[in-house]
Amino acid sequence: MQTPSLSATTLPKQVVIREMGLRDGLQSIATIVPTAAKLEWIRDAYDAGEREIEVGSFVPAKLLPQLADTAEVLAFAQTLPGLRASVLVPNFKGAERALAANAEWMLLPLSASHAHSLANLRKVPDDVVAEIARIRAERDATGARTKIEVGISTAFGCTIQGEVDPHEVVRLVQAVLDLGADSVSLADTVGYADPAMVARLFERVLRVAGDRLTCGHFHDTRGLALANVYAALQLGMTRFDASTAGIGGCPHAPGASGNVATEDLAYMLGSMGIETGIDFDKLIALRGKVARWLEGETLHGSVWRAGLPKTMKIQEAAHA
């Protein structure tokens, strides 16, 4: 048996958890959370030490009534000092709204699956790339501060198409970096990734994107999200998406988790001695509120039920 010194692998000292519950979570949930509750959610997440929150999506209200109040929610988030609020933007029209709202970041999804891209945005990936180029030009023309993150979705496989070629992921990353995206992220949109796949794909994309590969987005559909995070941590990744109570499941897997639960990710990182700035008790209290707002919806996550180990020092919010 070989014993390489893997425990000596340098893991990051600090990691940012980006809260996705208000966007990736709520978009898949029928319950419409009132705007006032969303503001309370953001306020409480901020008080718990979260400093990056995706607050909504600039899509037509007809398509996603749950997120119809995104402009108002974003305006509130912008009043909280040091909070980096992002919005999802599926197309040029949405980007215009994000620019008009002076969003700090907009997240543009680009599916590496041809079939998923057609189903989701009614465009093939290269047409999405062309639209991102137009969005970037518009951003520059308006002189807006809004930064562009391109999220490569279905990067590890697709429920419609099946296999997604890693070459295609790398090609699309290169294309959006060439046209001036400020950052890219890799998303396991449907919970197909395993830690070996994560290690391989992140390593390849890091060679192309370097510091511009900024985030990993793992759905916990089959329980592997935290193992996938660990694999990405070992490659030096320092930002991960997560969703309060793991909300935001996949329509192809009824009852399954969405994004990895914020509480579980915060716990794992805290246990490993990685600073997140998050106050765990406040996070669990927020989960309780979200559970009340989403009564009847399926929630996820493990640590809220089990509680922290006796051995773990509770982290104080570093920003408090």
Next chain:
Amino acid sequence: MQTPSLSATTLPKQVVIREMGLRDGLQSIATIVPTAAKLEWIRDAYDAGEREIEVGSFVPAKLLPQLADTAEVLAFAQTLPGLRASVLVPNFKGAERALAANAEWMLLPLSASHAHSLANLRKVPDDVVAEIARIRAERDATGARTKIEVGISTAFGCTIQGEVDPHEVVRLVQAVLDLGADSVSLADTVGYADPAMVARLFERVLRVAGDRLTCGHFHDTRGLALANVYAALQLGMTRFDASTAGIGGCPHAPGASGNVATEDLAYMLGSMGIETGIDFDKLIALRGKVARWLEGETLHGSVWRAGLPKTMKIQEAAHA
């Protein structure tokens, strides 16, 4: 950002999943599963490709009526060619029964937590070590084939005592190896481990035990079991305990998972291209049966609900 070539880390090509549901699972569950159902469980697990099953525990029937039929269950398991059946043995009396039953393996728990050892076996760890020495001498005196595995429990912390010193774990491993244990395993009995802790402790114990450190036993109390398995895989570990439907929770964490779910572990390993010999569909069918036998009990695991990814080749049982 550093990009060490971690994806090139050599992971094992084959891994054994040892089924713990019938022992570690049922011992924590009030429902008494009839002997006939246990035999069906073992038969089905065997048909699904499982080749190592812990079938019960030689403890007084008064203490664990759920496992009172262990001798009968073991006798049945011994009729299945190539199945390695083990039994848990908490003391000398239990060992005598295991030897009389001609068990192939007996698993002797040795808690690294002083407080847990007292609570569980009413002995301090060094007295347990002394008893293991007596058991080993008895085994040799009888000429029985029964091999001795010492499972170091609470190796990552304890709900009663809190911290467990890794030095103590290493000291106890050394002690039982010195007295002739055939193998040792490390158990996160209460779900306190994280992947960084696993990497550190397994690396230390591998230096002492080498090939005689044969198994990792991770409870999924806080959702980290699969991440912990991945950390141990990276150190070359090739055997992990798991429990059908994740049964066997901890009394200190009501509703929390016990051992990592066999289905989730088999899925992760299969997805990573690691051979387990397990037929996934048969495993899921078995889970359905166990769910009926345990109606009303809390079950766990993710992949049974979500199903396999479209991209994944179903593994055939290698032994079929």
